[in-house]
Amino acid sequence: MRVQSNLLRTIVLGAAGTVLVGGLSTSALAVDYPSKPIEMIVAFGAGGSTDTMARIFAKYAEKELGERIVVVNRPGAGGEIGWVHLANAEPDGYTLGLINSPVVEVYPFTREETVGYSLDEIRPLANVITDPGVLAVAADSPYQTLDDFVGAVKDDPESVVISHEGLGGDDHLAALNFAEEAGIDLSFVAYNGNAEATASLLGGHITAFEGNMSEAASQIQEGKVRGLAVWSDERVEPIADVPTGKEQGYDVQAAASRGFAVPAGVPQEVYDMLLAVTREVVEDPEFRAEMDQLNMPINAIYGQDYVDFINDSHDRLKSLWEKDPWIEQ
Amino acid sequence: MDVLLPALGNVLAPMALLTLILGTLAGMTIGALPGLSSTMGVALCIPITFNMPPELALILLGAVYVSSVYGGSVTAILLRTPGTDASIATALDGYPLAEAGRGGEALGMATLGSLFGGLFSVIVLIAIAPPLSTVALAFGPQEYTVLAIFGLVTIVGVASDRPLKGVLTAAVGLVLAAVGLDAFTGVQRFTFGQSELFDGVPLLPVLIGLFSVSQAFNLCVPAGGGVLTGNEQKLKGRSLPLWHDVRRSLRTMLRSSVIGSVVGILPGAGTSIASFISYNEARRHSPTPERFGKGELEGVAASESANNAVTGGTLIPTLTLGIPGNAVTAVFVGGLTIHGLIPGPSLFTDHAETTYTLILSLLFANVLFAILGLWVCRYLVVVTKVPGAVLGPMILVFSVIGTYALRNAVFDVWLAIGFGVVGYFMERWRYPAAPLVIALILGPILEVNFRRSMQISHWDLTTFFTRPLSLTLCLLVVLALAYPLWTQWRRRKLQR
Known part of the structure; x- marks a missing residue:
């Protein structure tokens, strides 16, 4: 002192x-x-x-x-x-x-x-x-809901690759929290920041990405990316179409x-x-x-x-x- | 295209022109000072734009961006102190020219090259931005891995007359690139608990140390020395390049502009990859490759057209997809959103007028810095006549300030001074510094993308050869490696 x-x-x-x-x-x-x-x-x-x-x-x-x-x-x-x-x-x-x-x-x-x-x-x-966490997939992804996603991971864990934007950061922790809640193991790919991860998702190189609402909102609004879940208590305004994890039975707050x-x-x-x-x-x-x-x-x-x-x-x-x-x- | 006319009106309004001129001058100065990067220049301008109408704000940011990339070439050529990694390749030939008293020609060529690259990429941005943006998405981790290898191959070209020493310094660079927190496991590698090293050895302090600080020592040590070598202390060269030299460099400028624009589109690839690949390609296609590195005007043209072509390229994914192409455009996105412009296709529909105002202002900024550059380069060359005992301390002061300003860390200043001492002895013992910096830049890109590829493919090494784009890049790497060997073999055969 x-x-x-x-x-x-x-x-x-x-x-x-x-x-x-x-x-x-x-x-x-x-x-x-x-x-x-x-x-x-x-x-x-x-x-x-x-x-x-x-x-x-x-x-x-x-x-x-x-x-x-x-x-x-x-x-x-x-x-x-x-x-x-x-x-x-x-x-x-x-x-x-x-x-x-x-x-x-x-x-x-x-x-x-x-x-x-x-x-x-x-x-x-x-x-x-x-800024709540968002789990998103590309618009042409077969997964429409968290259940679809969890089902795919359970069927073939290797088929699903998810990005986070920094080890031990809030996105990584959010995805870990979700994996624990869903009882699945996720295979992660580390990115530094949102830009490269978004490019990789849109290019089809990864299955899903975990990021923040503020960064994902414009891609979701334009319909290039589909939000599977937002990890908040209630839906959030700019992307009110995206259901919360809680609504889908996965009580994750991140x-x-x-x-x-x-x-x-x-x-x-x-x-x-x-x-x-x-x-x-x-x-x-x-x-x-x-x-x-x-x-x-x-x-x-x-x-x-x-x-x-x-x-x-x-x-x-x-x-x-x-x-x-x-x-x- | 009917929005182009009102957009043109926006750019030509008196306030807009004034902003354009001020932005261009500010950008050129920022680029020329060591450590003040384009990113920092744009970031510093963002608070200024808070109270401006969006059109003016974008004109300012755009002008600062493109002219700061050009500004780096001036000090790279005249003093061998590249302000950012974008102009290292420019110094390779530019500085030998300045030493020979031909700094004016080199500056003129750099200006024309930058103008060519800048205009080329802006025209590409206007004409075919949306379809080209898919290139940014087609590149996955596998492609980035091979691209990084392609970049490393250029070391062969950069250190052609001392290949072994080049490989050695590159190896040191790769080892330095391994320092930092492992992005995948969080393990601390050679950080010695220093939090300043968690993000790796910071690039710019190393760059400023190896080039600027070592150059400051260099100029101070032999009493009475300066940039100009020899006794005559005369500026032999002309103040502008010969038309003949410009004409034979046009092909190189075009090739470099294409490389720069494409590399610019790729998020995270970086300006220096573009300038080094272009430099190496220019050398490879030249009838006199042995002149590269010793003062070849075409080398200056290659590097400068490439790094300025990157500026337009990086804006393609930024504006069309909302994915910033590099750190500068990431700051740009911040500036756009503050003014209610969310990057993405809506920029070309709902906000088309503002967007084209930005694009046109880039066009004008390119022309403006070229006019200013060609006009002042004959006067700037005088700096090479200043005695080393005066110039050296000045470079040192600017280097220290610039390094500290990067992230307000004294640690970085010590790092720069340390690398300055290392660079001074490397220079004396003829170890090239550029391979070290290339390796330090490309090492993390290579490592991270290789590991991402392995995670995505579940450790299948054939993944690099089963994807068409990645395979094409692999073939280009083989070509770039084999071509010099092949020409050598053929020459020997002809001699027999």
């Missing part, structure tokens, strides 16, 4: 009414925060979907905070490098970052030997996006979630203020419209609820991992 001496200097209690931000009167404390630009760490490359969301969010949050937000990309090791930077940053409120569930909570046990951060060093702030977090140890006042700002942005209809356009479904989970969300997911996945690790050790 770092000593928070800097903090006392940074956070100067001012007179009430010097709050820079409109609509934040709930903040009991009028603090001289922020007084300089805030760094927002994105653990993935510029131009990717996490980065796009971060930059749009920053545009709205800057207005609320009255300070500049500098988006800094620290990509690498599937997000780990960025999260190490986030965990080690000064907890003064001038560094926040995006975290991607479920990957952020699995590295501490799947990479136990080498991982550079622990979940105790990161305090989740608010979830913004939950998604990639994106939200914000700060280094642990940020003073409660600052945390509350950032939370309030995040809430303002996420509830802003204009922000929601922009997310809609990108097929990114909003799923607002604030404060302690988000902390619990990450912790629950961590515990559930860890017990799965201990039963049957999905990465060779």
